Ligand SMILES: Nc1ncnc2c1ncn2[C@@H]1O[C@H](COP(=O)(O)OP(=O)(O)OP(=O)(O)O)[C@@H](O)[C@H]1O
């Protein structure tokens with residue numbers, strides 16, 4: 001689709017791990033530079049307690065890793081639809097609602113979009129996963145309503161939503177020259193979303209695409225869940241997860257699960273957890289492992305560890321093994337992770353994603369051979385085992401890799417122009 005005048009509205013892809021903003025204008029790529037020259041803005045916010053400042057994007061983890069005291073928050077989108085959303089948390093000495101914190105991030109995202117575009121936007125199409133919450137329509141609707149309220153609070157007057165995989169389809173549609181039946185597989189940080197859709201340059205001109213969409217499906221599993229499972233299987237045991245207590249019981253798991261889950265890491269730093277762990281220390285058969293855990297909590301290194309695990313996971317998409325450098329837990333501590341270990345830890349996740357896709361294909365009622373193309377997007381579609389699992393279900397389909405981090409934002413820009421002109 002060519003454009004002669006800049007669109008009135010922008011598209012906003014608020015992602016679990018990365019956010020982007022797209023705006024259609026003549027002769028330029030739709031994605032706007034949100035952090036220096038980068039088009040992705042990591043969905044991270046850091047409340048720096050030493051300097052009393054707030055940083056978003058790459059700058060946040062940067063300050064945290066430099067050793068500034070403060071509160072780092074990632075996977076903010078996972079809060080939408082969770083019961084944490086109702087709660088409050090202490091940030092820079094003040095009690096704040098999670099709603100306020102999310103609004104602060106989206107406001108900054110809007111601000112950066114407008115600085116990059118050198119204009120303001122009153123209308124936007126936001127992406128949304130097929131399900132914010134699995135198997136709970138009311139909670140899912142509430143998550144969208146909450147995001148809509150947040151978008152209004154940041155100054156967007158008109159807000160509408162499009163499914164993220166459909167947005168990715170509109171990005172791919174700009175690249176093809178004949179009709180194709182396409183499965184979009186968008187595997188992001190928080191969700192895996194699929195759309196089966198008929199695409200062609202001619203159909204791209206239509207406003208109403210309902211006839212072209214054969215099925216949508218999704219599940220609340222994404223890259224952050226892969227981080228969690230890898231951490232629980234291979235890293236948390238170094239800190240005492242699954243170790244024995246003297247009374248013949250196993251160490252309680254909750255602290256380790258919180259530590260392995262991006263959006264609950266901060267809960268490990270509460271006084272109550274500290275007191276409980278001190279008591280368990282008296283009973284542990286693995287004091288060395290618990291010493292590492294105590295060091296991590298004292299030094300607030302939970303996010304640092306999760307970043308090491310995530311980096312290792314990404315390295316395992318390309319190689320067979322990788323070494324974790326865990327000096328922050330104990331001097332010269334090294335730990336090797338292998339692709340096989342990662343795949344074992346991920347089996348159930350991959351199966352659940354496979355089942356979701358199977359249900360969708362059955363619901364659509366098309367012959368599997370009729371699907372011409374599988375279009376992969378989203379960072380976690382880089383996991384080889386997952387990609388193979390999806391491709392194996394559609395052996396006749398051509399595999400196409402989209403812009404793993406930019407397809408949704410680009411597609412939302414196309415949709416914004418269609419809806420708002
Ligand atoms: N090469 C890679 N191999 C495996 N995983 C990767 C790779 N590169 C990035 N990832 C993972 O991809 C995820 C981020 O992907 P992406 O930016 O598409 O998600 P998102 O759009 O923020 O999330 P969502 O759409 O689910 O809300 C992270 O979990 C990251 O670790």
Ligand SMILES: [Mg+2]
Nearest residue numbers: 015188378408
């Ligand atoms: Mg995404």
